[in-house]
Amino acid sequence: MSDDLERLRRCHLAFDLGTARTRIYLKGSGVIVDEPSAVALCTRTGRLIAAGSAAQALEGRAPGHIVILRPVYADTVTDIGMAQRMLRMFLRGRVGGWRSRWLLRRVAVCLPYAPGQVALDACAAVFQGLGARRVVPVDRVFATAVGCGLDTGRAVGAMIVHCGTGSTQIALLSLGSVVTAQTVPVGENTFLQVLDQHIRDIYHLVLPLSGLQDVCRLLAAVPPSGEVELCGRDPATGAWRTVTAGAAGLHRTVGIPMGAVVRAVGQVLRDSPPDLVADLVDTGLTMTGSSITRLGLHQMISTATGITARTPARPELSAIRGLGDLLEGTTHPGHPDTVTGTHPHRPSPARPSHQTPAPRPTAPHRGDVGVQCAPEAVRKGAAPAGTQPRDGPRTRAPGPAAGKVRRPCRRTRLKYPTARDARSGQRQLRGKNGTRNADVFRRPTRYLK
Known part of the structure; x- marks a missing residue:
């Protein structure tokens, strides 16, 4: 890890x-x-x-x-x-x-x-x-x-239900690793497709994608005994019309794929050790994804399992x-004594890395650096206490640790004004822009009349 x-x-x-x-x-x-x-x-x-x-x-x-x-x-x-x-x-x-x-x-x-x-x-x-x-x-x-701030580093069960667009992943974690997991090919697209097909067959309407998403939001807030307005295109005539539909039939239609997710959650709980499942009674399970709150999936899972389902802020x-x-x-998820992340409902613990760093000591005067701040090996070669420090630029003392002397750069080496090319025999000029032929800079000796 x-x-x-x-x-x-x-x-x-x-x-x-x-x-x-x-x-x-x-x-x-x-x-x-x-x-x-x-x-x-x-x-x-x-x-x-x-x-x-x-x-x-x-x-x-x-x-x-x-x-x-x-x-x-x-x-x-x-x-x-x-x-x-x-x-x-x-x-x-x-x-x-x-x-x-x-x-x-x-x-x-x-x-x-x-x-x-x-x-x-x-x-x-x-x-x-x-x-x-x-x-x-x-x-x-x-x-x-x-990201949800769950304490996955300790030997305590933490359950995640991530309902995405194309699939739903359920996992039980402990000690920084996955204990039991299962993936169901059911997601937001499945809910929208089932709802679209039901509206086409029963009410003979074709709703746009934005309209289907609005119907999903209404179903999460409207009880089964209520009604929902559907606005779409008639596939036979092409006219735009509005139909009032009962929410009970729509809830029943969407409940079929949602039941597959609930059964997968139950399968993960059956395959998990009972000690970790007992921890979920106190901690609850966390649901994330963009479609968990649209259709009331968290309420359905809480009713079926008896475990509280929690949703963090911005679950997507x-x-x-x-x-x-x-x-x-x-975060340090593999360490058993570290809380990973920040829980949305509790303050984050104080950590040494988040504290204010200690103030650095003030550097002494430049003239006193060689005496006060130098290590013991350098102090032995320092000037006596009665003498004054030398003014002017300081030179580094040569030593075995100084390394090899670096050659000057190309611009410094090219300080001779002229040179002769060994291949062509022509005289060349050398400057900071490199070596060029002297004929480029030569002034003609005779002007045409």
């Missing part, structure tokens, strides 16, 4: 390649990129028109020769070349030139728990194409736990915040 942390602290950039958004953390600066994982490609010329928010704004509104591509699906890179071009566009406006090549030598990447060899090779190919010499993979559930940024803490070295 200590070797992995040492490799992480040598990295300068951390990447969280998600299905919905890509986030980049720069050491010492924080999160510099938080953009959607989308690019707009022109099929006629093969040129990237936009990336990030600008590309997502063109989705559903661009002509036929402009397509919107997403090179990451289910937290796995599916298009290596397009992912490289997308990351270059993200870094060009924030970190450009030689600095980006230097920062990309060592990078840390968030990956799902227990990824396959294909996913590892694709991720390594993306960053090696960008110039990375070392790619350090980090489990997403572990980085999320650090938990993974990149954890990566940033690991890069900065502010």
